[in-house]
Amino acid sequence: MTRRHDIDALRVIAFALLILYHLAMAYVDGWGFHLKSTHTTPDLQWPMRLLNGWRMSLLFLISGVAIALLGPRLAAGRFALLRTWRLLLPLVFGMFVVVPIQPYCEAVTNGHASPGFGAFLLRYWQVRPWPEGSFAGGPFGITWNHLWYLAYLWSYSMVLALLKPLLDSAPVRRATARFAGAPGLRLLFVPAGILLLWLAWLAPAHPPTNTFVNDTYQHAKYLTVFLLGYLLGREPAFWQRAVALRWTSLAAVGAAVCWYALLEALGVWLPADSALRRWPPAFWGMQSKFCETLYVWGVLLTVLGWAKRYLDRPFRWLPYCTEAVYPWYILHQSLLIAALFWLKPLHLGPVLEPLLVLIATVAGCLLLHEYLIRRVRWIRPLFGLKAANGDISRRHAAVTNARA
Template sequence: MERRHDIDALRVIAFAFLILYHIGMLYVHEWGWHIKSAYLSEALQLPMLFMNRWRMDLIFLISGIAAAFLLKPGQTGRFLALRSWRLLLPLTFGILVVVPVQPYVQGVTNGVVEPGFFAFLAEYYSARRWPENAFDGWQHGYTWNHLWYLAYLWMYTLGLAVLLPLLRSRWGQRLAEGFAGLRGAALLLLPALPLLFYTVTLQERFPENGDFIHDWYRNAVYFTVFLYGFVIARSNAFWSEALRLRRIALVLALVLFGVYSFVRHGIPDEIPYWHELLIVTLRNFYVWAMLLAILGWAHALLNRPFAWLPRANEAVYPWYMLHQSLIVLIAYWLVPLKLGGVFECLLVTLGTVAGCHLLHEYLIRRVSWLRPLFGLKPRGPAREVPTLRMAAYGVVPFAALVIFIISQT
């Protein structure tokens, strides 16, 4: 099948927006984060809210589409091994090497951790129990912070493999064809109903906390959109309809977001159930309309072999792994200097982009043993790696880390 340049480009853009979103978290008023600037803005709340509601749904939707293209007939085992290598090995390396600067900065900022990064690392690697609220994930000794996506995606990949016999059955194929074959209003509205159902039944009972085992609301939402991506990936009928509906979907999404923002603005702590139900209904229909609009416009505008795309597509994984640690570290250096909000934000942004570019371009992609630690394929001609060895590269280091953490708690 011809390579889908629009999906490659959309993946690059989605992760670029993720980096901008995390820079925004440094400055948005009343939204907690690992470190906050002295220059906070209430005006940022609305654009941040606009993106917040669908940013991770889009990334998991794209991941589901990618899984459909990576999964070859009769190669489920090799697909799982490849995913384990490409997800768990970078996750383990990231937890141990890339992420620790984030809990250090947060702990020092909170006044719980003594300054001195290497002294902190010595304690961090012992998986000790930290004082309450020292940093996000203090209860477990270690934290994966923004790399939670890799762990969740690996689990959803396993879930997909378990469901494959069902998806490939006659009933499963009929259901998938029915979903991919939705038209008009049905496509604009029906896929949002499961998301609304999860919100009503699960969100209050399972608040978002980054703990996969107890994160049933987010798991339900993200695994569902992951499956949506898997089902629609190869459906020409779906992409034709998404292309046709892209203008309507965008207008609908903007209207829904406007009404949603108005309805939830300034609400008291206690509101009637009908008001709460209206808010979550508007939110979930907005999310799906926006996802559909993004897919349709991407298919219309991005499905071409841009010269920049191969290099940018390779850079996504390293930039994703590096960006939040760079944002937090640069902010830790700059915030005490009180340089002014605009200048500080500009320096944080430029520093993050420059750091990601320089580390990826001149170190990660050029050093053979670093490439797989940042999710990149080996350099040179492709060579066949035995399936079990490939799986072991990812599963064994991560399993060892988990066992060590559990043994210390």
């Protein structure tokens, strides 16, 4: 199998954006987060709305593509076992060891816990419900916070393992190949139409929760893009079309954003007696939903096309960053919230404080990954890495052979 460097690079970029997004969550006004700075601003809302529409969908799409690129050599049963080990072990470890600093900071700030992390941790490990308002997930007794992605990805991987014989069958492969080479508008609008169906039908009654249960809309959306990644990612014709359509899909993204912004502006500025206000609200609501789903799929198609065109090359930094992505993902939000918790009382201002929080988060991820996680064999699987470090093993073998 030829290594797809663009997919590795996209994963690195997507998780880097996730760190910046979570940093901004502490500073955007009007949006809830586990811990908020005193220096919030509404100016971050629009950039974050633009990013929030597709950031997680991109991660699930990339995951589906990465599995597809493994090819048929991985049997469904072995695939399910490997995914369970690589996703659930870091999830459980993270919930009990990495994440607890987040609910501690949140509970102390909310006045539901006394300072002293050790005492909090002993109480947290009992997995008993906490008083309402203690921290996100408190009624469950434990929380996974940003690690919810691992639970969702594991469940979709198990669905894929069950469907793999069907999805790998000749009729499905032929149908997927025909669609992958379809005209540009079909490749753009059909997936957007499926996402529109979920948004219009499921989202009103099932808003996002990230709690796995009662999260019907998000499951429908993320499972759809995950399976699309698996089905389309293995078709050479899809990648040719994505590259060829990258300007068209980018134009569709721009049009969707402009029309959505215009709809919002009309809702604010139209006079009460305007004839346009007599149109049914459902008419305007469906247009907004169409813009939203066209924007999401348009961004995904655009990103894949431009990445295939310019990122499918062996960058020197890519192997190291590809390995570092998983540990950094597990660590980053706990380090971020802990840094903000300790820096917030110092009143450092709206520039220095977020800069120091970002530096502390990146430095913590770098140091823990480089000098602990990747070098200790039994710790590596707890952060989603293979037990043997290929780079270190090769260096050790080279030294041994040289001495011999």
